[in-house]
Amino acid sequence: MNFSFEADALNVNYGKIPILWDITFQIPQGQMVGILGPNGAGKSTLLKAALGLVKPLSGNIALLGQAASRARKKIAYVPQRESVDWDFPITALEVVLMGRYGRLGLFGRPRKADKEAAGSALELVGMSAYADRQISQLSGGQQQRLFIARALVQEADLFLLDEPFAGVDLATEKAIIELLRRQKQQGKTVFIIHHDLPTVEEYFDWAVLLNTRLVACGPVKEVFHRDNLMRAFGKGQLLFDEAAALSAKSLSGIL
Amino acid sequence: MISFWDFFTDPVLRAPTWGCILMCFASSLMGVLIFLRKRSLLAETLSHATYPGAVIGVFLFAFLFPAHEEWTFLAVLGGAFISSLLGLKAIEWMEEKGKARSDAALCFVLAVFFGIGIVAASAMQASFPVWQKQVQMLLFGQAATMTDIHILIYGCLAFAAAFFLFLTFRPLQSTLFDRDFALSAGIPVSILDRIVFWLLLISLIVGIRSVGVVLMSGMVIAPAVAARQFSNRLQTIFGLSALFGVLSGFLGNYLSVMGSLALSQSGEKISLSLPTGPMIVLVGTSFAILSLLFAPKRGLAFRIGRILAFRFRCLQENLLKGIWKKGALSFPQIKESYPVFLPVLSWILFRMRQEGWMQKKKGLYELTRDGKQKAASIIRLHRLWELYLTESLGFQVEKVHRTAEEMEHILTPEIEERLTRLLSNPKQDPHQQPIPERYESLLGN
Numbered sequence: 014m015n016f017s018f019e020a021d022a023l024n025v026n027y028g029k030i031p032i033l034w035d036i037t038f039q040i041p042q043g044q045m046v047g048i049l050g051p052n053g054a055g056k057s058t059l060l061k062a063a064l065g066l067v068k069p070l071s072g073n074i075a076l077l078g079q080a081a082s083r084a085r086k087k088i089a090y091v092p093q094r095e096s097v098d099w100d101f102p103i104t105a106l107e108v109v110l111m112g113r114y115g116r117l118g119l120f121g122r123p124r125k126a127d128k129e130a131a132g133s134a135l136e137l138v139g140m141s142a143y144a145d146r147q148i149s150q151l152s153g154g155q156q157q158r159l160f161i162a163r164a165l166v167q168e169a170d171l172f173l174l175d176e177p178f179a180g181v182d183l184a185t186e187k188a189i190i191e192l193l194r195r196q197k198q199q200g201k202t203v204f205i206i207h208h209d210l211p212t213v214e215e216y217f218d219w220a221v222l223l224n225t226r227l228v229a230c231g232p233v234k235e236v237f238h239r240d241n242l243m244r245a246f247g248k249g250q251l252l253f254d255e256a257a258a259l260s261a262k263s264l265s266g267i268l
Numbered sequence: 269m270i271s272f273w274d275f276f277t278d279p280v281l282r283a284p285t286w287g288c289i290l291m292c293f294a295s296s297l298m299g300v301l302i303f304l305r306k307r308s309l310l311a312e313t314l315s316h317a318t319y320p321g322a323v324i325g326v327f328l329f330a331f332l333f334p335a336h337e338e339w340t341f342l343a344v345l346g347g348a349f350i351s352s353l354l355g356l357k358a359i360e361w362m363e364e365k366g367k368a369r370s371d372a373a374l375c376f377v378l379a380v381f382f383g384i385g386i387v388a389a390s391a392m393q394a395s396f397p398v399w400q401k402q403v404q405m406l407l408f409g410q411a412a413t414m415t416d417i418h419i420l421i422y423g424c425l426a427f428a429a430a431f432f433l434f435l436t437f438r439p440l441q442s443t444l445f446d447r448d449f450a451l452s453a454g455i456p457v458s459i460l461d462r463i464v465f466w467l468l469l470i471s472l473i474v475g476i477r478s479v480g481v482v483l484m485s486g487m488v489i490a491p492a493v494a495a496r497q498f499s500n501r502l503q504t505i506f507g508l509s510a511l512f513g514v515l516s517g518f519l520g521n522y523l524s525v526m527g528s529l530a531l532s533q534s535g536e537k538i539s540l541s542l543p544t545g546p547m548i549v550l551v552g553t554s555f556a557i558l559s560l561l562f563a564p565k566r567g568l569a570f571r572i573g574r575i576l577a578f579r580f581r582c583l584q585e586n587l588l589k590g591i592w593k594k595g596a597l598s599f600p601q602i603k604e605s606y607p608v609f610l611p612v613l614s615w616i617l618f619r620m621r622q623e624g625w626m627q628k629k630k631g632l633y634e635l636t637r638d639g640k641q642k643a644a645s646i647i648r649l650h651r652l653w654e655l656y657l658t659e660s661l662g663f664q665v666e667k668v669h670r671t672a673e674e675m676e677h678i679l680t681p682e683i684e685e686r687l688t689r690l691l692s693n694p695k696q697d698p699h700q701q702p703i704p705e706r707y708e709s710l711l712g713n
Binding site: 028061064066081085086088089090091092096097098101103104107110111112114115116117118119120121122123147149163167173 | 304306367435436438439441442444445446448449450451452453454455456459460496499500501502505
């Protein structure tokens with residue numbers, strides 16, 4: 014069986030500053046995986062690199078054993094809620110329908126089946142009453158539910174979620190995690206960038222601890238302990254960052 | 269005398285009319301895309317970047333085919349196309365390689381390209397003085413000299429833009445709303461980008477003929493800005509933008525022709541004329557300004573109206589509270605505690621009597637039973653909020669009154685419900701004052 018997510022000697026830079034540095038890990042399919050790390054640790058970048066939205070400097074990254082460009086129809090990506098303009102003229106149902114355009118192509122029109130699927134997905138996340146609302150009228154939790162519904166209609170094998178619980182009420186968080194568990198039970202793999210350490214052991218089977226470098230990757234029981242957390246969230250990183258910034262400046266001729 | 273219909277049928281008048289209408293139709297459709305992507309400045313930069321190419325195109329044409337002046341427009345189109353393409357490449361290069369901020373790159377390219385264009389135009393004045401008029405015309409456009417061939421070209425462009433939008437509406441909407449998602453889902457974003465860009469470029473270039481390099485971007489953005497004020501549906505926004513575009517194109521041309529005619533008949537020695545391009549842009553921006561001010565829901569006038577209505581309600585609720593606490597108040601007492609413009613205060617008191625919240629007995633204002641109920645519910649919100657701040661958020665007791673003063677007017681019944689549950693239906697606020705129950709008076713307490 015293929016791995017759900019593989020990274021091999023992955024390096025990603027922003028300009029001259031390293032965001033991800035020599036990352037190598039493999040994660041099997043059918044798991045709930047938490048990606049953990051402090052702010053600026055490169056968690057979102059890891060997902061974006063996997064999806065081909067960010068170009069790595071070197072190294073390889075593969076989803077479901079393939080480059081992302083080949084596996085698109087099997088991957089559902091949920092970006093950070095703040096990454097889009099919620100004042101955009103679009104209704105809740107239209108957002109969910111977006112989940113189907115990838116396979117409909119450039120001139121595709123959503124068929125009746127697509128519309129019904131979108132309607133059911135909205136119902137599943139408890140939002141059918143808001144189908145025709147303009148999205149700015151929804152609360153933060155409802156907007157996040159909308160994104161989850163969009164991912165569901167993609168009928169993907171792999172879910173990549175970027176901070177789905179940021180600024181979301183507890184009821185929504187529980188509802189979302191429940192829906193994702195159901196996906197896992199059907200053999201799908203779910204990656205979640207997560208911030209709330211106390212819930213890690215409850216939510217996830219596997220954990221990836223990241224802080225520019227890979228701190229640990231493995232089953233939660235094995236890697237989620239004090240030592241690794243100290244290494245991921247502790248201040249030991251600062252020296253590395255400083256040296257990296259210094260090197261970036263020297264290389265670009267500022268120093 | 270020119271009749272209204274002559275503008276559409278007369279062999280001389282119809283070309284500018286139809287030309288302007290079709291050009292504005294196409295550019296206002298493309299404008300919605302640029303506006304929603306928040307790249308409005310791109311249109312401005314690219315239209316200015318066409319100028320050096322157009323000038324050099326005319327220059328070469330004059331040099332190579334001095335006898336065929338009627339075909340100069342081909343040289344203008346070709347040159348404009350190449351130089352705005354170069355402008356775009358320069359912007360992309362500066363953003364990617366030079367790490368320049370997007371607005372800096374746009375302004376830089378605009379200034380440099382337009383500057384080169386102006387220099388080239390003045391060089392031309394020396395070497396080809398006769399052709400200089402052609403180049404000068406491009407700055408502010410010249411609609412009056414359009415011919416039927418222009419109608420054909422603009423018609424094709426307008427059709428292409430509308431047809432493209434119709435075919436790719438859904439993927440386009442997705443890409444505009446959530447680009448990263450669209451890329452991740454395999455929507456052909458880069459193809460869409462390229463087509464949108466080519467159509468924008470073409471609509472800018474043909475617009476130069478009627479509106480001119482300097483003002484063209486106004487014609488792209490203004491109808492979209494106006495349309496956004498009226499709707500939250502993308503389909504409707506496209507439709508309205510096209511409508512505003514068409515109206516601006518027609519009215520601008522109409523006003524220019526009729527206005528110039530009226531001015532020339534007024535018998536002044538210096539004959540004035542109203543240029544078409546600027547008139548079109550003026551009409552378009554008037555639509556935008558009027559929409560920004562008066563559109564329902566989003567317009568400034570309505571927002572001010574809502575703010576006033578809210579202030580009015582706050583004052584009314586504060587009066588209810590004041591009288592509730594004291595039992596009854598006389599007009600001089602009210603005047604003293606609520607320093608509001610007197611006629612407004614009298615009007616509010618009158619309205620509150622009309623609406624059944626209070627009555628006036630022997631010069632004293634008292635609350636009716638309904639008024640007391642309403643006042644109690646406001647006090648309840650106030651005290652619930654104070655308790656929430658101290659209990660749940662750890663505020664100091666002395667500091668909670670002021671924000672509660674504001675929140676009592678804001679909290680909805682739903683939030684009240686949640687507060688009640690969170691604080692497990694409390695009876696006392698942090699100042700040891702009783703919190704009135706909901707529907708207290710109806711329950712018969």
